[in-house]
Amino acid sequence: MKNISKEDYLSAIYKLRDEAGEIKPNIIAENLEISPAAVTDMLKKLSTDGFVQYKKYKGIKLTAKGERYAVHMIRKHRLWETFLFEVLKMPWEKIHSEAEKLEHSSSDELVDKLEEYLNYPKFDPHGYPIPDKNGSLPKHKPVIALSELRKNDKGTIARISDFKSELLVYAAKQGLSLGQKFTVKDKLDFDGSVIIKINTNEVSLSKKIASNIFIVMEE
Amino acid sequence: MKNISKEDYLSAIYKLRDEAGEIKPNIIAENLEISPAAVTDMLKKLSTDGFVQYKKYKGIKLTAKGERYAVHMIRKHRLWETFLFEVLKMPWEKIHSEAEKLEHSSSDELVDKLEEYLNYPKFDPHGYPIPDKNGSLPKHKPVIALSELRKNDKGTIARISDFKSELLVYAAKQGLSLGQKFTVKDKLDFDGSVIIKINTNEVSLSKKIASNIFIVMEE
DNA sequence: ATATATTTTTAAGTGAACTTAAATATTAAA
DNA sequence: TTTAATATTTAAGTTCACTTAAAAATATAT
Known part of the structure; x- marks a missing residue:
């Protein structure tokens, strides 16, 4: 059984929102490789915790709180990816899965220090923008x-x-x-x-x- | 409820062996801050998986396999501590708990790269020896x-x-x-x-x- | 507009790692 | 050596994030 955390759901919803338009449980389930029923379960919890807006059979939206949290996780992910690639010289195709684990295991303080050490990078090795401490994305031309x-x-x-x-x-x-x-x-x-x-x-x-x-x- | 992994049990047993002599469930429970019943539970699993030698009411020993695994985890822990302290300049007293999370979230490949980047350190910031890839500890005077x-x-x-x-x-x-x-x-x-x-x-x-x-x- | 297909939710159940309380062993003390 | 104290194990129950299967709602196609 996979064991996906609330943090993963929030990141996934955030990312899917950019790619797909409206977010449905099925897309999340596919993305996280779990059953749709598990998604329904978790959406209820995330909803009572105030991270997502969720009504049965309706679309899913991150609340402001949920969005903050998601951006926060994405920041961690992308900073770790940058570290693994730039500093440790790990191969391009391995850094994503490795960062996916590290992002759940590092405090804000650690990640802030990491960002400083990396000299405040603006994009990760795949070209995704890295949110700053306040959650703002760097300006960039539309892709x-x-x-x-x-x-x-x-x-x-x-x-x-x-x-x-x-x-x-x-x-x-x-x-x-x-x-x-x-x-x-x-x-x-x-x-x-x-x-x-x-x-x-x-x-x-x-x-x-x-x-x-x-x-x-x-x- | 805390959620401690098998990896934590193995490290704990390894470390306690040096400090205490014979290892009893109670000491492990205290060390990991969980109930003795949970320890008994896990010892059975670790035993059937071949990581520890365990007979009811008798002392506990790591098998060769368990010892290899424990050293492996300790290597990860100490390399992460060194990185956090030497490279990121995190405060001394915070690196232990941070490394405790990271050690479970990093592949062997990553840790080997980290070791290389740190230039093969022999001791961590607290003065503990760092096992090499093969699990050997650096020579050092008795403390x-x-x-x-x-x-x-x-x-x-x-x-x-x-x-x-x-x-x-x-x-x-x-x-x-x-x-x-x-x-x-x-x-x-x-x-x-x-x-x-x-x-x-x-x-x-x-x-x-x-x-x-x-x-x-x-x- | 109705039937069919698809999506989502509910219900019931699993496994892992705990918990507390009670039962059983072992160890230490009188 | 018998009793008391302590340690360990068992039993029963909890929580969390899943699963599958069935039921219900929504969307699509004829």
């Missing part, structure tokens, strides 16, 4: 999924989703990394795949992959 | 409790027990730290307290305190 671009669009890789480590391994193997400029050479309508040119290389990316790579458009 | 010394004995402070953070705060306040040389000026028989001279200062330490400070004798 969109690579899968949304059309032929001849140009942009810079800004973020690669960490939801599956295989994706990160694959992206690295294809020579993709944050900050690289590229041009969309082609987009195949029938399967949604995208062919981009980075430096002199042409790389073909499936729709699934492209929708997990986020970029900043060249204006 | 004895300060409470065992007699008048005019000389020595060097080598270790200060981390079992209570108050002790660490107190020791620091009295100006005690690892590596300091001292002379026993007096020992009061009726309460076991010890007066030592460090540099030009004379400090009086209760028996309780003195029995938690370990030193290397001057030959």
Whole structure:
């Protein structure tokens, strides 16, 4: 049996809100790899504790308190990821799962010291913004999924989703990394795949992959 | 309800073996701040899993497997303490409880990288030896409790027990730290307290305190 | 608009690590 | 060595975060 904490639910709801629109128990269950019934259970508890707004069969929303807490956890997660990657030089695809454990086992004081030691980084190794002590995100240009671009669009890789480590391994193997400029050479309508040119290389990316790579458009 | 893992039991048994001689359920219960009944419960599980040798009403021993595991956990603990103190500059008295959480949330790979980053430290900030990857402890001179010394004995402070953070705060306040040389000026028989001279200062330490400070004798 | 499919909730049950209280062993003292 | 004190174990019960299966509500398709 997996044993997921309230903290995980809050982070998951926060993140899903950005990706999906309305949040339903099913999506949370899928995301955390547990049964929908367990989600219903926990939503009741989170609701009585004032972290989420929840009415049976209706959508789910974080309260202000819940949002604060979620951002707090995400801050911990991203600072740990940065530490593991930048300082300990752990491989890109391993830092997410490792940070997922550490985020539940570190005090605020520790994380603040960590942030100081890392010199107040603004983005984690996957390109996600790191909230500061007050929960504010650093300013950054809007990102969109690579899968949304059309032929001849140009942009810079800004973020690669960490939801599956295989994706990160694959992206690295294809020579993709944050900050690289590229041009969309082609987009195949029938399967949604995208062919981009980075430096002199042409790389073909499936729709699934492209929708997990986020970029900043060249204006 | 506290929720202590098997890992905690193994570390506790390992550490208690050094301090107390024979290990009884009661001592473990006290150490982990849980009921003796819970200890009996867990001992059965650890026994069937092959981590401890356990017969009802008899003493408890780690098996080779249990010992390996315990050393492994202690390695993690002490490396994390070193990191928190040396790198993040967290206060001495806070690193123990923080490391106690982190040790359960970090993979072997992470801890090995941490060790490398710290440049293979041999002792943690409290003076405890750090086991290497293979579980071997660094060579070090034998230490004895300060409470065992007699008048005019000389020595060097080598270790200060981390079992209570108050002790660490107190020791620091009295100006005690690892590596300091001292002379026993007096020992009061009726309460076991010890007066030592460090540099030009004379400090009086209760028996309780003195029995938690370990030193290397001057030959 | 009704039937069907999907989603969500409820109900009942599990396993892990506890708890307290009572029963049983062991150890120490008279 | 018998009794008293202490330590340990057993028994029964709790809490937490799950599970599966059935019931209920909502959404979708014809």
